[in-house]
Amino acid sequence: MDVEPFELERWFAEYEHDADVMLAESGVRSLPADRFDTDPGDLGYVIPTAGAPDVRGTIAADYGRSADEVLCTVGTQEANFLAFQSLLSPGDHAVVVTPTYQSLHAVPDSICDVTRVPLDEPGWTLDVDAVAEAVRPETELVVVNNPNNPTGRKHPEDAMRALYEVAADNDAYLLGDEVYRLLAEDPVPPVASMGEYGISTASLSKAYGLAGLRFGWLAGPEEVVSAAERWKDYTTISPSKFGQHVARQVLDGESDDLRSEALAHVRENHEITAGWARDHGLDWPDPVGCNVFLRVPDGFEGSRDFCRTVVEDAGVVLAPGDCFSTGGESYDGYFRLGFGLPTDELREGLARVDDVL
Numbered sequence: 001m002d003v004e005p006f007e008l009e010r011w012f013a014e015y016e017h018d019a020d021v022m023l024a025e026s027g028v029r030s031l032p033a034d035r036f037d038t039d040p041g042d043l044g045y046v047i048p049t050a051g052a053p054d055v056r057g058t059i060a061a062d063y064g065r066s067a068d069e070v071l072c073t074v075g076t077q078e079a080n081f082l083a084f085q086s087l088l089s090p091g092d093h094a095v096v097v098t099p100t101y102q103s104l105h106a107v108p109d110s111i112c113d114v115t116r117v118p119l120d121e122p123g124w125t126l127d128v129d130a131v132a133e134a135v136r137p138e139t140e141l142v143v144v145n146n147p148n149n150p151t152g153r154k155h156p157e158d159a160m161r162a163l164y165e166v167a168a169d170n171d172a173y174l175l176g177d178e179v180y181r182l183l184a185e186d187p188v189p190p191v192a193s194m195g196e197y198g199i200s201t202a203s204l205s206k207a208y209g210l211a212g213l214r215f216g217w218l219a220g221p222e223e224v225v226s227a228a229e230r231w232k233d234y235t236t237i238s239p240s241k242f243g244q245h246v247a248r249q250v251l252d253g254e255s256d257d258l259r260s261e262a263l264a265h266v267r268e269n270h271e272i273t274a275g276w277a278r279d280h281g282l283d284w285p286d287p288v289g290c291n292v293f294l295r296v297p298d299g300f301e302g303s304r305d306f307c308r309t310v311v312e313d314a315g316v317v318l319a320p321g322d323c324f325s326t327g328g329e330s331y332d333g334y335f336r337l338g339f340g341l342p343t344d345e346l347r348e349g350l351a352r353v354d355d356v357l
């Protein structure tokens with residue numbers, strides 16, 4: 001298997017460690033571990049390795065599915081990887097809506113033929129007809145990330161249902177990466193609740209600020225879950241014991257409070273960042289969640305030049321839009337700013353970018 005380098009992760013690897021302010025994290029600020037009981041008892045594998053039945057059952061309820069239709073994973077990243085490995089083979093075809101998190105097209109690309117269907121600028125709207133045109137008889141999978149990284153665009157329910165019909169009419173699955181779903185005030189129904197061809201992947205990383213737990217899942221038809229589980233025996237075997245222990249506390253009791261807390265935090269930071277963007281004459285697309293895709297200010301030769309200047313001169317990490325360029329689509333005119341961090345750090349980071357500008 002030959003897979004292209006993950007541009008955004010490579011960028012972070014180069015700059016994140018030594019920088020002062022991380023203004024490119026895509027999720028909400030991290031919660032401290034002492035908010036939870038962190039003693040899971042013995043540190044054996046999670047048994048059964050697909051996840052404890054009660055945890056799978058709680059997750060499944062959100063999708064109107066049963067515990068057997070959920071597989072617990074090491075983050076959304078593993079859930080997506082397992083779905084691609086188990087559903088795609090050489091000779092198949094996948095359609096991926098772009099721009100998006102690189103693994104959603106790079107991993108399928110390492111297995112089979114992939115057609116990328118770009119969102120329509122400037123509003124980043126989902127073009128369901130263009131997806132329908134891209135679908136072929138051998139298309140096994142359509143992939144969409146909603147709300148979208150990097151644009152912060154939330155595709156509405158009618159568009160998502162129309163997309164589901166396009167996939168289902170072709171006997172193909174629709175995979176919705178919904179890792180940002182609960183950062184919307186009014187989330188759209190998840191893809192896995194839409195019917196037999198719907199698969200949802202998600203985690204506790206972004207909406208709760210628990211990325212280090214590495215706890216995610218895949219929900220969908222039982223045959224998809226079983227096929228993914230066969231691959232999982234070769235990747236991580238079981239999810240993390242700590243991850244599941246804390247996930248149970250989040251999912252069983254505290255999820256509403258933790259989510260409200262996170263949403264209030266994002267609302268406050270959204271206003272601050274929108275004001276900052278307006279002050280610099282940058283169009284504000286009113287994103288859902290805490291990622292915004294802004295135009296590179298005048299005077300820079302594209303997104304890498306701008307982001308490199310900001311990190312080298314001001315110690316602030318931004319994400320170059322060019323990291324999302326793919327298959328002839330260039331996003332070099334944009335940069336992604338993550339405003340989910342603690343509010344004082346956000347203010348500090350924005351002030352430092354001010355100095356550069």
Ligand SMILES: Cc1ncc(COP(=O)(O)O)c(C=O)c1O
Nearest residue numbers: 026075076077101149179203205
């Ligand atoms: C769309 C998308 N999917 C998956 C991931 C990975 O998330 P997790 O921490 O749940 O593995 C990210 C992280 O940025 C993402 O943006």
